[in-house]
Amino acid sequence: AQSVTQLGSHVSVSEGALVLLRCNYSSSVPPYLFWYVQYPNQGLQLLLKYTSAATLVKGINGFEAEFKKSETSFHLTKPSAHMSDAAEYFCAVTNTGGFKTIFGAGTRLFVKA
């Protein structure tokens, strides 16, 4: 069975500081991994996804994530936080054989001025 664990339900950073949101996954087969962002009262928007083409994946809004198979991790980073990055972030996993996406519990990012 697949699962996703996001470490930290809340993360607070100062504007301009590094953003690091942690995600660990469990999958018995090679996974597809995703990061989504959700702004208040909106649906989810894809930030980036890993599909085995490259371990370092660049996404929108300056975010990137690195797939580390040995650590079963897919952490999301951004070098410099903006106030507009304040939102909830979800890590998700699916696999090549199925069409069911499993989401992590989410991490709410706060950005302080």
Next chain:
Amino acid sequence: KAGVTQTPRYLIKTRGQQVTLSCSPISGHRSVSWYQQTPGQGLQFLFEYFSETQRNKGNFPGRFSGRQFSNSRSEMNVSTLELGDSALYLCASSLMVRGGETQYFGPGTRLLVL
């Protein structure tokens, strides 16, 4: 290209009633997935339809059902509503010819059960 649309956006029902939510996918997308989002349980997969067939189902009781029409529009029905069904219901569409393809989410329908 128009995005995923969900109707209605907000809904208030009482316990015991039933509700039907609608989702129109992006043109050309044949896969529609439904998710329930609550503060306590997070985002949970309900089911996925592809070409009018349910391909995957999550761990929800039989009160939750869905269907997909030939134009790929999908409906989700919840019968005998319970207070715990209050949630944001999200629909996502995808080409999903193979697993792992990008899903595009609608804005959701917020259901309140009183």
